Amino acid sequence: MPDESLFDAATAVRDRGLLGGPPDVRAFDVDIDKGWTIGPDKPNGGYLLAILGRAAVDAVASAGGTQPHVVAANVTYVAATSLGPATVEVEVLRIGRGASQARARLVSAGSVTVEAMFTLGSLGRGSDPWWGGAPPVDVVPEDDAAQPPRGIELPPFAEKMALRLDPSSTGFARGTPGGRGELKGWLRFADGRDFDALSLLLVVDSCPPATFDLIATGWVPTLNLTAYIRAEPAPGPLRIRFRVGMVQSGFADEFFEVWDSEDRLVATSTQVVALRIPEGTPPAPG
């Protein structure tokens, strides 16, 4: 593992101090790295959320908050974010005993491109739930899961995140979606960095659209995503499952689950995407 992981370098935030208010807003300089794009010059949404989360954690600490972890995050993707220098503005909304809260926005080329809210708490590593949870998804052993096809140029994001899909989830890549509205597999950072709570904000948006298992479309833009981080993950690979809830009225929702190497459900997310289905189109047979 390198001294500083690629993820940590690419999500670094530099505190510029309070801008003056009201409201009190703290600004951070950030650099949107071309190494985390999913298409030409298009940064992955989870990557942007992780940058905002890091700034929110810093701003809450600067305001006297004691909670080091994002527990809940909501993010609205407003417009395309440009690569290169940008600013994160954080307004701390509450410093509390058990939880603190902040909102954050990414300002890129003079416009708001991402808006988010964070609730911070203190998570345990290896802590088990008092109640509830979900058993880990059944996935073939990591070595038997699909490697990215050789000879195809991968987007930079796919080179950073080693995602290996279960064979049951790879039909979409061959033009034969599975029809179950589900993708599942294994995930690691390609550079060997272990996952921590903050990086789970990236993980919950690290998979191709689950709707690809129902219908072949162009890219499916996320409008709004909510992530819950439940525990610091144990070292090692993660198992993930990404499922479609409903497709209706030009929108779809998708549900993401993440288990650590000790079988704990460590994060979930739910998102709404824009997905217009031409009238009369049948879903893939499931």
Next chain:
Amino acid sequence: MPDESLFDAATAVRDRGLLGGPPDVRAFDVDIDKGWTIGPDKPNGGYLLAILGRAAVDAVASAGGTQPHVVAANVTYVAATSLGPATVEVEVLRIGRGASQARARLVSAGSVTVEAMFTLGSLGRGSDPWWGGAPPVDVVPEDDAAQPPRGIELPPFAEKMALRLDPSSTGFARGTPGGRGELKGWLRFADGRDFDALSLLLVVDSCPPATFDLIATGWVPTLNLTAYIRAEPAPGPLRIRFRVGMVQSGFADEFFEVWDSEDRLVATSTQVVALRIPEGTPPAPG
């Protein structure tokens, strides 16, 4: 049904125009009504979310947006909201062809008490999903479901929302929680108003905490809630189910589902609440 329902009157917003920017913020005068409280002077969170949603819909229309319905809402509860006059500030973030987006905050007695984000779209009434959904929860007939106990003074909110719980869900009221982490039942507006898409923002936060079916505690404050509205509900009563996901590290998450009288899943929500369990406490046997 009265000419103006109690819900519509209590969630009215009066546009005061743009405050000047940047950013462009539109202000609305609102009145936080004592008729929708769940404790002494404590307005229900879904009631506040519905007010913010109504202002966001108005502000998006004023900015040229064509989408009349909230499709996704995220809300962070920051501090207690006082009864009486307050201001909603809305910043429109995007006017789009299929979706528009705004953030809104409630300013009460000079402080931000609620912060929210909305994605708007155009929903169909009686539209069926292209894919997915969930069959309605099994509940006893509405007439057989529990009436609120006689002779007990109900909070004003409970008088407005006729919630009738399934007998399997009422153990907590007798000191014997069911242990399944689930409450379910029927819901109507007591004044006979039918539900529409906007009022579903209230519905998804209209139930006692689902954690009451696991453990008797004081009130369980919602920190952050996400609602997805999927269709305009058909007239008539709604069926609801409220379930606990996990309880861990001082937080719990709860999942709400709403079906209309034609068996359609019309709304869902997920929320994070503060819930600290004393060490060594067992959950109720399920």
